[in-house]
Amino acid sequence: MDHKGINTQTSPSFDEPPPPYEAVPRDLSEAQGIRIKDDGRIAVDASSRLCRSLSRLLPRAPRQSLPPPPSYTEVVPSFKFRLNIVIQIVGSRGDVQPFVALGTELQKFGHRVRIATHNVFEQFILDAGLQFYPIGGDPADLMAYMVKNPGLIPCMDSLREGDVQKKQLMMAEILHGCWRSCLAPDLATGAPFVADAIIANPPSFAHVHCAQALGIPLHLMFTMPWSPTRAFPHPLVNLQNVPEDHDWINRVSYSVVDWLSWQGLGGVINDWRRHELGLEPIPSSEGPFLLSNLKIPYTYCWSPGLVPKPDDWPENFDVCGFFFRDPPDYKPTPELAEFLNAGPPPVYFGFGSIVLENPEETTRVILETIKMTGVRAIISRGWSKLGGQNNANILYLDDCPHEWLFQRVSAVVHHGGAGTTACGLLNGKPTVIVPFFGDQPFWGDMVSAARAGPDPIPHKQLNVQTLAHAVGYCLTPEAVHAAKNIAIKMRQENGVRTAVASFHQNLPQGLIVCDLLPQYPACWKYRKGKKRYHLSKIAAEILVENKIVDLKKLKQYQPSPIHIDNKRWDPVTGISSAGMGWTFDMLKAGSDIVYQPYKAYKQTESNHTLSPETSSANTTSSQLLPPPSPSHPGDNATSIHKARSVSNLSTPSEIERKKKGKAAAMVSASRDASGRLLGKFVSGVMVDVPLAAAEGFRVLPGLYGDKVHDYGQVKDWKSGAVAGAKSFAIGMGESVTDIFYQPYKGARDGGVKGFAGGMFKGTFGVIGKMTHASLGLVAYPGQGIKRSLRAAYYDNTRELVLATLQEEGQDMLQRERLKGLRDAAVIDKFLGKSRQNASDDDDSDYV
Structure with missing residues (x-):
């Protein structure tokens, strides 16, 4: 906890991450x-x-007593599968x-x-x-x-x-x-x-x-x-x-x-x-x-x-x-080695991958600070190319591992990236942080709170006086002592090994081993009768190759499925938010009937020219392409010029075809936009708004302390039909019984006052639960049908995943066969397990 009431710190980064780059008016x-x-x-x-x-909106989190952080000793790495x-x-x-x-x-x-x-x-x-x-x-x-x-x-x-x-x-x-x-x-x-x-x-x-x-x-x-x-x-x-x-x-x-x-x-x-x-x-x-x-x-x-x-x-x-x-095996250049040996340890100045708006001014401030404080200095050029001439007290450096260099300096001045901060503190070096963005001010506060450096200097406030004062503090015994104490604590930790242990410990229970090859995780599931099998990529490929299992009957096994639903808090906010969202979608879809044909018209016009929009949109992707051959530096420009010239030499028949093409594209765009408008209307009226209302009434009993039922995840039309049936049966049943049960329960637990509360809950429940039952009977099956249609429409993504799983299974199988894996051992294990399951009287699923 720092002097501003802020706990602080993070991990290695030598140039800290940009926070999200979003646009909000x-x-x-x-x-x-x-x-x-x-x-x-x-x-x-x-x-x-x-x-x-x-x-x-933010869920409350209970406080808990935390044990001290565990100590991690050297162990032989082991994990149950790869x-x-x-x-x-x-x-x-x-x-x-x-x-x-x-x-x-x-x-x-x-x-x-x-x-x-x-x-x-x-x-x-x-x-x-x-x-x-x-x-x-x-x-x-x-x-x-x-x-x-x-x-x-x-x-x-x-x-x-x-x-x-x-x-x-x-x-x-x-x-x-x-x-x-x-x-x-x-x-x-x-x-x-x-x-x-x-x-x-x-x-x-x-x-x-x-x-x-x-x-x-x-x-x-x-x-x-x-x-x-x-x-x-x-x-x-x-x-x-x-x-x-x-x-x-x-x-x-x-x-x-x-x-x-x-x-x-x-x-x-x-x-x-x-x-x-x-x-x-x-x-x-x-x-x-x-x-x-x-x-x-x-x-x-x-x-x-x-x-x-x-x-x-x-x-x-x-x-x-x-x-x-691990510390790199770094050999310093003769120039660097000579400079380090020529006098007392220098102060390090560097801003890593920060792209400065005015590197010349920053260089001037650093040089005058060095002159005012009388220190020797190493200045890292970084991405901003801080420049100048080397002299007896100053060395400009292009690239050198911080792990090696920071052992040989007296203090460090940098932008406050977590990794650079950590490396300086690990080596017991007092630190001046000049933050630019992100969590860099946070790190500056942390260093200051630990007395291992002065208060951070925001880069817009950087001048010779503030920087010289900060460097002077870093050379005091107080700062050196504080930095060394931090280094002692940090050297007792092993963050990487602890993080790997954390990753393994937090893997979900659904991540299970293959039934036939336990050194591999299961990624396929196969059902034979009432029995289920979990198979790895290799085991599944062996069974498919030997025609023991039909590839079409293999289903992808997801060890950690994620379901995202729109949570509702009550009927009023649920219906209003769904209605507003539906209205916005309708307005957007309606405007597309006009805008999309215009957009299609402009796109057909630009098919034979390089529009500014196309150029800017493709700038990033083009960076991934190889540059033109150095021996023919003008080839690209020439080909583009020819393309532009040819596109301007159109015959009358070609012009007519272009006009028809524009008209067809506009009609097609208008048709698609009209279809989306109709789809949004049907989806909103038949699914989205009724579902929001049903969900709002479902959670309504929780507002007065009654039980809120969960009908399971709606993934397709089958689960939607089940949820609809459950909601109708439970809602109608409780709407009839609550008028009698709630007053009885209230009187039993709270006497006369409880009876009055029970009467309120029972009466309120009749309306709410009956409404929920009626809406749920339609809304949940509608949601399931909608998701089934979406899954069918976007089936190419699922097919891509399944094809890639099979392709990797084939590749892994070839390599494992070279290491001595025998198909017969896997097949015998599968068939033996199948025979055992067939003779087993227990009909429970094999997991």
Whole structure:
């Protein structure tokens, strides 16, 4: 807990991750009690209507007594089966580096680990012996954008320059890349790959949706607090007008960030879910709270000795310590070695992957600070290329591992990335943090609270006087002593090993072994009579190849299915919110009848020309293509020029064909838009609004302390029919009995007062439960039919997953046969189990 009442800290990142880059209109935010400070943090008024509303939506978490963090000793890695694990990361090198250490540790357990991140980190990951998959996106662009827009809400200059649209295009590319990273073959070897589990940092955003599409477990790991707690506010939030009982507003601050994030990215995510994953759009009321409601496990990568786990975090949240990779075998250049040996340890200045707006001015401030304090200095050029001439007291450095360098300096001055902060503290070095965005101010507060450095200096307030004063403090015995004490605590931890243990411990019970090859996880299920079998990719392929099992009868086994429903609190809000959503969808679909034909007309016009929209939209994707051959640098430009010239030489017959093509495209677009309008109307009247009403009346008894029934998950028309029948039977039955039972129960438990309350519940229940029974009989089957139709329409996604599973099974089987696996052993085990099951009198399912 720091001197500002904030607990602080995180894990290795050498350049900290950008927070979500969303667009929320500034005037809307201010109207809701939100504004952006100069350091990019969100100023939230605790008395605003938005905070009060979000406080009611956020589920309360009980406090619990937490045991001290466990001690982890050296053990021989073991785990009951091997998994294909994809680690999805969005951010800078500092975000990627700790997961490289994690992936290396996971490989010791036999897991196949793929890191999916930006293209520029490919060689870094491959050199570590891990698989790599590119998800697109340019971290340099992200860093430049975040320096310009340090908070969640972009500045007006960015809005005018179209930066937000560019970032949303980049996010759409990243979402697509993350999904492909779960299914695409290895780029180097061509070996098929299907993810069995996902590890991700929260800003990658695709994680929970990919996990839902595949039905596999998800585990989030991050270097800054991202989960609601009463212990401290969100690092991106600066609270104002905080009441005395401020615990609740700390929790609400996380909801504010989630709400803002969903406002900016919800549309992009839902379009991607609908068109690529074949999943239903997430309701706007569920999007901001999705991870909390699904109880996704988190592992936080900071030292519990500095920031203990809050007592209101659940058991599936862990604080494990920083992720440090093994120290690299680094050989310094003669110039660096000579400089370090020429005098006392220098002070390190560097801002890593931060893209500075004015690197010349920053260089000037650093140089004058060095002159004023009389220290020797190493200046890391970084992505901003801080420049100047070397001299006796100053060395400019391009690249050097912090793990090696920070052992040989006296203090460090940097941007406050979690990994850089951790590396400095691990080596006992006093630290000056100049934060730019994200959680960097949070880290600055943490260092200051520990007395291992001065208060953070926001980069816009950086000048010679403030920096010289900060450097002077770092050279005092007090700062050196505090930093060394922190280093002693951190060296007793092993964050990577603890994180791997946390990942294994939080895997769901549904992740089970294959019945025939227990060293592999089950990913197929097969039913023979009343018996069920769980089969791995290899076992299923053996049985299919030998014609013992029909491939068409194999079904995908999902060890961790995710179901997302629109939760209703009562009939009034349920019906009103569903009605408003339906009205908005109708208006949008109606406007598309006019807009879509116009859009189709413009698209047909641009088929033979390169429009500005096409060029900008394809900029990101084109970065993935190889550049033109150096020997013919003008070929691309020439071919584009020829294409433009040829498109302008149209004969009269070609012009006529183009006109007919435009008309046909416009008619087709109008027809499709009209069909969507009709579909929205039917869906709203027959399913969405009645379902919202039925759900509202279903949960209504909970408002007065009565039981709320659960009819099971509606996944298709069968489960919908079952839910409808249950709701009708239970609702009608209780509406008749409650008028007698509730008064009796009330009188038994509370006398006359209880009898009066029972009369109210019974009378109220007659109306509510009878209405629910009538609506549910129609709404739940309608919901099931709608989901069955959607599943059939988007069947290509399911077919892709099944085909990729089979393809990987074939590849794995070939490799295992080379190692001595015999088909006969697997077949005999399956047939022997089948014979045993056939003679077993117990008709219960085999699990």
